[in-house]
Amino acid sequence: MTAVPISRQPYPAKNTPARGLKTDATPVFALKELVASLYREQNKIQNLLSSLGFALRSFNNLNQFLELTPLMTARVTDADGSALILYKPNGQVSLEQLHCQDHQMGQEIQQVLTKIINQINNQSATPVLPASLDEQIRHQLGTKIRLYSTPILVKNIERGRLYVFSINPEYIWTQTRRKLLQLVADQTAVAIANNELTVELRSKERQDRELEIASDIQLRLLPRKCPTIQGVELAARCETANRVGGDYYDFIPTNYDQLRQDQGSKGQESANGVPWSIVIGDVMGKGVPAGLIMTMTRGMLRAEVLNRHSPGQILQHLNRVMYADLENSHRFVTLFYSEYDPKTRCLSFSNAAHNPPLWWKASTQEIAKLDTEGMLIGLDADSEYGDGQVQLAPGDTVIYYTDGFTDAVSQKGDRFDEENLIQAFQTACQQGNNSEGILDYLFEQIKQFVGSENNNSDDMTLVVMQVKSSENWV
Structure with a gap:
């Protein structure tokens, strides 16, 4: 039996597995970075939505909450801007709030929205159709600014719309962004409904006080004995x-x-x-x-x-x-x-x-x-x-x-x-x-x-x- 010298025994080359490990490390590192990025994004969205929920619970003034709505909307959807449009009980349309990171873009959007809303309010007292409003805004803004929207429903009645604007050609309207936009719109609807209930409650309290006064006066007018x-x-x-x-x-x-x-x-x-x-x-x-x-x-x-x-x-x-x-x-x-x-x-x-x-x-x-x-x-x-x-x-x-x-x-x-x-x-x-x-x-x-x-x-x-x-x- 012939012995094989140790130096010549077959042994895997050290560089071969090393090259394999180095090649596999790149996608793993990228995956870790993606997970970390998603985790940071999730935390950011959770913090923003928590802030919106805190505002919903804490703000006594509806206007304070509405001022916050477009800002939160733009941030949770990574958009360049957002606008809140509400329908008034008298049939009029109102641009409540507008937020835009770019000042020039914000001025352009505000001019377009103000022009369209004035035309709608001056035409007739008939309620505005949401599809018609979206179409007019898209037509006036052109293809440069991309537009997305969702309704604000209070008791299954559309009371306004929440818009998202982006000038980034690579901006993708994902299902997640759509859900986040709807979530902000739903919280806005809750704020509007809560405000109306508060106004109604205060009105009822005033009526109760007036009824107490009227009842007291009537009792005094009837013979006391x-x-x-x-x-x-x-x-x-x-x-x-x-x-x-x-x-x-x-x-x-x-x-x-x-x-x-x-x-x-x-x-x-x-x-x-x-x-x-x-x-x-x-x-x-x-x-x-x-x-x-x-x-x-x-x-x-x-x-x-x-x-x-x-x-x-x-x-x-x-x-x-x-x-x-x-x-x-x-x-x-x-x-x-x-x-x-x-x-x-x-x-x-x-x-x-x-x-x-x-x-x-x-x-x-x-x-x-x-x-x-x-x-x-x-x-x-x-x-x-x-x-x-x-x-x-x-x-x-x-x-x-x-x-x-x-x-x-x-x-x-x-x-x-x-x-x-x-x-x-x-x-x-x-x-x-x-x-x-x-x-x-x-x-x-x-x-x-x-x-x-x-x-x-x-x-x-x-x-x-x-x-x-x-x-x-x-």
Whole structure:
């Protein structure tokens, strides 16, 4: 066996694998550089989007956020410039913000956009078509400046467009850049929606404060408590469906001079023999408009009572005075006006299409309606109103009410109606309740009928007048 010298044994040449390793190291190094570059780019984009998210959470002013939008858009898409165009509620188009790295390019783009927007706004009030807007901008800019855009959608309604501009011929509109542009546009839409919700909330808060003021004024205009009328016990309550209601009731002395004299001499709120007006009304509708008309009705009626006419004449004069205002507001008023004379126990009245009050006759335990002919206040300027009169006796009770009682609806959809009210009123009187007891009983019957979970769909007002015997007079 012949030994082979060591120096001649076959051994791979050292340079061969070295050359192979050197050749393979170049793409590996390039790959590492690419990964590092992508990582840096990803961090840059994340930081920019985080800044945009922070601005969205922190800025209270929408304009501050909109100033930032084109800058962020240009940076995350590596573009030379960006523009934000919004559509206003009045149909006008507005260039909100423009960012461009090159000043000359920015001036050129701004001139083109301003010219196109002015033309659109001056042409007609019809909404601009996004495709038409993009086409006009591309046509005016020419082929030198490349253009990309995406819509800004708020509740699936396009409220503007976000544009990206580039003069780099090698600039590629990749899917990633498209998504980033859409992401910025979506955050801009969120900022716009949040601002509108804030404006709406502030408006609602102002309306709530105004409603509180209106409700407070209305409560002050309604009688704070029932007056003390000789020989009569009164109870009244008004529950509004909203903060401000259209129901109205009032107690008006027909002779203020005599009332003041007796109050000064006797130190009480009533006068022997001074007649009092007891009024109840209902303005068609609810809320602030009805409350305003109710206030107007109260003032005009109180002035009319001083003329000392009959109830029918008072309603006739009131109708003529209020007709023009009610016609313009397309609203009407039902009103029952009565005057009670403590000396004679005579109740005189006139009705302007209001729910007739119910009269419980203690002697016969029967119920009658108090009604006269008459149309709604504000329906016809020449309406005439009849006069009625009844003689009350000790133990008699009269209830004045609005249609919120008879129109109350149960969970099954049934109305309380007048028959149920008459039956409940009769039961309350037969039980020997006083005026306050009758008031509480009738409201309790309504609540049981409607159900505790249901709210009043209409204002409910009730006035109870009960005639006392002579020995119980104050």
